[in-house]
Amino acid sequence: MLENWQTFEDELVKIRHQIHQNPELSNQEFETTKLIKNQLDKWHIKIVDTVLKTGVIAEIGDGSNGATIALRADIDALPIIEKTGLAYSSKNIGVMHACGHDFHLTSLLGAARLLKANEGQLNGLVRLIFQPAEENYRGALKVIKAGHLKDVKVIIGDHNHPQLLPGEIGLITGGIMAAVDQFMVKIIGVGTHAANPHLGKDVIVAMSQMINQLQAIVARNVSPADAVVISVTRIEAGNTWNVLPDTAVFEGTIRSFSNQNRQYVKDRFSTIVKQTAEIYDVSTSIRWIEGPGVTNNDIELTNVIVANSKKFAKVFKAAPSNGGEDFADYQAILPGVFAFIGSNGKPNASGWHHSDFTVRDEGLKTAVLYYVENSYRLLEYFDEK
Ligand SMILES: [Zn+2]
Ligand SMILES: [Zn+2]
Structure with a gap:
């Protein structure tokens, strides 16, 4: 872990606000891609060559040392006029991070930094997938076609959840999204x-x-x-x-x-x-x-992640959402686990895709730990097999 969590968290919040202010539509995430790459470069994290025009693939650890697992965050925004009134509201009028993918990609950046700081402790390779075009355009299929999942044992992903409080995680085996x-x-x-x-x-x-x-x-x-x-x-x-x-x-x-x-x-x-x-x-x-199929959580690996996540979060049985997720496209070819991460929890919190949708920055820490702690656990799990 880093010496000063608070400084690290403050840095992540700044990154999220910057991304929130500069949202980009699916398949047009060029500046977002640059920002992710700059941040990874700053932390000396290896960026992998890809044919993807937007989105970033990076790696931490060593595949000859154990299994390869993947962590996925989506990075695109929606054609919605933001009405949150936040100081860091969208500067790109008519485009908004109304699904909280700014939250996802920031937490994956945070996880990258922590995993890099303890790279020697990884029994294998962690591949980071900053996926473009989740909204409507099935960016997951492009990532798969580009070959970035070939050697991967399991992929984990998540979505912020406005009905859960920061510090809470919702998980369920089988279908979590429709x-x-x-x-x-x-x-x-x-x-x-x-x-x-x-x-x-x-x-x-x-x-x-x-x-x-x-x-x-x-x-x-x-x-x-x-x-x-x-x-x-x-x-x-x-x-x-x-x-x-x-x-x-x-x-x-x-x-x-x-x-x-x-x-x-x-x-x-x-x-x-x-x-x-x-x-x-x-x-x-x-x-x-x-559209995408069922976001279908692998039974055994979900149980591993539920048990492990209880060490750093309150874990609930998730109520499945009728929303769709192209994370399902990964799960169609390999085992995957998809969680809901608490990002609001206030009674009047707006849902995904609303013009006044917001996430609370306090939720970032659990999102980061979900990736980091479960990476260690899953690599250990495959090591023991
Ligand atoms: Zn969405
Ligand atoms: Zn979304």
Whole structure:
């Protein structure tokens, strides 16, 4: 450990505020990448060559000495106008760290510094992944494609959690964040005068029935013990009061926590849309955009991390979130553990992606220790195997 934790923490807070003030959208994190590299250089941490245009890969320790593990933090911001009123609010108007990825990347920098200070004690190699483009663009897939996970035994990551207090960690085996699917349904009928519906094929009545029927999937097809969400979030049809339009569109998202439910719900969805279309004699097309799968925590390694994290934090059983995470893409190819780190805990704390979302700097310490202490523990665990 460093001699003076308080000075170190103050330095980290400064770094976070600087990042918060200069947020960048997914795949455009050029200045953020520079800042991370400068900081790592300052601490003499090895930066690895990569084909990634944004994001940074670094390493501490020695792979010939033991296993290789990876620590991941995401670094991108969102297209949101910040309304926190903070002294260090975004200077890049219209872009905001509204998901707290500034918190993630700062804590990974902090962890890098501590691990470097005790590099001799590492029984293996720790690879640091400062991942670009988590929001919508599946940056994790790019990191995987670039080959940075090839020799990795386990990857650990986390997300700040506004409902947990600084010093608290939420963990659970299995699904901690949902699989994400996006759908867009187009309905094509025949337009006509509103007074003569029998001369057309009404897409609005068909759409209304479809949207209502879809809710029966969650209510009547999925086990009440499983969490599934179907949300229709946008509908569009017609231009005026006395014309029945010839097309209608609705879109939305499905969230689920198992591959089995994911596929089953999609199948039921397609059946209901097609059969309702038949009843109303209209035609339809469904466009699916597949998001990340379930953020699925490895049972054995999560239990190792839960036990170890109790040494420096209050650890709770996490309530799974219906949000999605591309950390799931790593977990699709290797074991991974994803935790929620307490970052607010005040009763009125805004959630992720809100224009007044904030994290409390007091939470950084636990986020740093989550990476550092669990790196030592996991390398020891693989050493013993
Ligand atoms: Zn987000
Ligand atoms: Zn996020």
